[in-house]
Amino acid sequence: MELESKIYVAGHRGLVGSAITTELEKLGYSNIIKRTHAELDLTDQAATRCFFEEEKPDYVFLAAASVGGIVANNTYRADFIYKNLMIQNNVIHESYKAGVKKLLFLGSTCIYPKMAPQPMPEDSLLTGELEYTNEPYAIAKIAGIKTCESYNLQYGTNFLSVMPTNLYGPNDNFDLEKSHVLPAMIRKMHLGKLLMEGRHDDLVADFQRFSKDDTVVDLAFAKAELQKHGITENHITLWGSGTPMREFLWSHDMASACIHVMNEVNFVDVSKGKKEVRNTHINIGTGVDVSIKNLAEIIQNIIGYKGSLIWDDSKPDGTPKKLTDVTKLHELGWKHEVELEEGVRMMYKTYIR
Ligand SMILES: NC(=O)C1=CN([C@@H]2O[C@H](COP(=O)(O)OP(=O)(O)OC[C@H]3O[C@@H](n4cnc5c(N)ncnc54)[C@H](OP(=O)(O)O)[C@@H]3O)[C@@H](O)[C@H]2O)C=CC1
Numbered sequence: 001m002e003l004e005s006k007i008y009v010a011g012h013r014g015l016v017g018s019a020i021t022t023e024l025e026k027l028g029y030s031n032i033i034k035r036t037h038a039e040l041d042l043t044d045q046a047a048t049r050c051f052f053e054e055e056k057p058d059y060v061f062l063a064a065a066s067v068g069g070i071v072a073n074n075t076y077r078a079d080f081i082y083k084n085l086m087i088q089n090n091v092i093h094e095s096y097k098a099g100v101k102k103l104l105f106l107g108s109t110c111i112y113p114k115m116a117p118q119p120m121p122e123d124s125l126l127t128g129e130l131e132y133t134n135e136p137y138a139i140a141k142i143a144g145i146k147t148c149e150s151y152n153l154q155y156g157t158n159f160l161s162v163m164p165t166n167l168y169g170p171n172d173n174f175d176l177e178k179s180h181v182l183p184a185m186i187r188k189m190h191l192g193k194l195l196m197e198g199r200h201d202d203l204v205a206d207f208q209r210f211s212k213d214d215t216v217v218d219l220a221f222a223k224a225e226l227q228k229h230g231i232t233e234n235h236i237t238l239w240g241s242g243t244p245m246r247e248f249l250w251s252h253d254m255a256s257a258c259i260h261v262m263n264e265v266n267f268v269d270v271s272k273g274k275k276e277v278r279n280t281h282i283n284i285g286t287g288v289d290v291s292i293k294n295l296a297e298i299i300q301n302i303i304g305y306k307g308s309l310i311w312d313d314s315k316p317d318g319t320p321k322k323l324t325d326v327t328k329l330h331e332l333g334w335k336h337e338v339e340l341e342e343g344v345r346m347m348y349k350t351y352i353r
């Protein structure tokens, strides 16, 4: 990418899109195109076509998607497959038609079989059954990889796919039901701490901050929400058994990996030597994982939460382990910088502002 190239970051206000935008701006890229969901609904084929015909971007980072934690994936199954297929089909096809030089599609490591070998190499794609809770989302993401590969093979485009591990950082989703585990634990422990210390005004302010509609957010509302999510003066409630293993990457490291891949890697680099071209996507992660129980302890120490942790086994565990094999990424010249404890500290700072 040249500093003046026209770069479209789809999903520029989200966790990953905002980090990519910030990192690009820091590096001096000055022609970044942004559209909110309200300004451009990427599930709308005609609107997406119009946008690409008018703007004709040189490069596209595809970080717009319907995203959520394990319960959101398992509950909104139709939304997760339909919306993600629509967004990626529209953006990839219109990028091809508009002559986009390079596109980066963001998938997820849930594309791999539930019982994939660990760490999971790119070649374990489509070798076994998927984890049930996120099967619709994973199938959409697998379709995205195959769409990019197929357009490259048939039309000579240069569209790449990256499969990030679990991500966290500024502009994360802190919804107590729909979020991923790391932001959920930070918010639950912070709320538990406020409740334990009798800081009722701060509790109400927290719920007001995340309120999206006209609901009156007062102490009664806050207490009802706390009860609904199993947060009391003595304990907070976390999900599943706590035994699953997960790997976490700071969103600005993820952004740096995306920019590195966009600048340094071409489809020819990841497809060369393959008789049948498949599995050209690239894993993005740290190569290090922790148990969910261990993650809870790390967050508890950093927040200074003194209550106990209850594990609700009516909630799903999901995949037992999904550690990325980052050999290919390291060979392509990129490695993460932020380790988990440092990242959690930064995350808590951005949370309490
Ligand atoms: N978070 C994670 O742990 C992981 C994320 N990923 C992948 O990374 C990518 C980014 O995820 P993340 O940043 O977490 O997601 P977020 O939910 O934080 O952001 C999603 C973005 O997509 C935009 N968006 C959603 N639907 C539409 C639509 N119909 N039209 C236009 N824009 C839309 C939203 O726009 P607006 O802000 O205007 O509403 C938002 O900016 C996704 O592909 C996801 O699958 C992969 C692995 C892990």
Ligand SMILES: C[C@H]1O[C@H](OP(=O)(O)OP(=O)(O)OC[C@H]2O[C@@H](n3cnc4c(=O)[nH]c(N)nc43)[C@H](O)[C@@H]2O)[C@@H](O)[C@@H](O)C1=O
Pocket: 068, 069, 070, 071, 073, 108, 109, 110, 134, 137, 138, 165, 166, 167, 178, 179, 180, 181, 182, 184, 185, 188, 237, 238, 239, 240, 241, 244, 246, 292, 315, 316, 317, 318, 319
């Ligand atoms: C990024 C990734 O994200 C999802 O997969 P996931 O990693 O299973 O998701 P998660 O972050 O929500 O949970 C990780 C683990 O943590 C446990 N857990 C404990 N307590 C809470 C809790 O309070 N909230 C949440 N969300 N989880 C909790 C939870 O039970 C599970 O064992 C998919 O969308 C998938 O498609 C995907 O790509």
